[in-house]
Amino acid sequence: MSQHESLRVRGRRWVKFFGQYVDERLHGLDFSLFYVSDLHRKVDEFHGYSMTDAGAMRKMLSAVPVAPAESAFLDVGCGKGMCMRCALESGYAKVAGLDLDEHLLSIARRNMERLKLNAQCIQANAAEFQGYGDYDVFYFYNPFGRSIFHQVAEKLIESQKTRNRDIWVIYYHPVFGDEFEKSGYLLQKELPDTTRDTVTRYYLYPKAA
């Protein structure tokens, strides 16, 4: 992308952010406002909060070849809950998000309550979470660094012992995508996101024979 194009894209993003922020305030919601956690200083490989755009998320969800009404979705590092909202609106039977940051989770719970949406907001470190077996589709928006990605990729595979099923990973801005590949996940497709000059990768770890 040229510098001129990149400035235009960023300008459009700011205008959109401002409109969204005002709309959220009017409805007692908070998804898009910046938040800087002090967990940065305390937790290794911690990446802070930023929100996936709702339109981009809906597109990403529609590209997963599962039947939402028969599938469960988990946002790993869910922040204020925008992706849980989109998954519920896309018809997923069960939706949850986990996050290390209790403050963000309290905002996510309030958002879900206001929207009358039923999503479970779980306080947990992704590297230690024991409940991956309950979900089929996992979303990551750059929540943490390489070694945590490695541990989580392995934990998802391990969770097939609890429940044998296809495991789908949607990885937006896939900085450490090679960790999934090294663990044996199959890259199924890569879709561009021109609003942020990045891509989404879809990985499958197939059901054991």
Ligand SMILES: C[S@@+](CC[C@H](N)C(=O)[O-])C[C@H]1O[C@@H](n2cnc3c(N)ncnc32)[C@H](O)[C@@H]1O
């Ligand atoms: C870039 S934000 C993405 C938020 C949300 N998924 C979205 O796309 O709108 C990454 C989130 O990961 C969380 N996070 C970072 N390290 C984590 C960890 N080890 N376990 C669980 N959550 C973590 C942060 O608190 C932050 O909310």
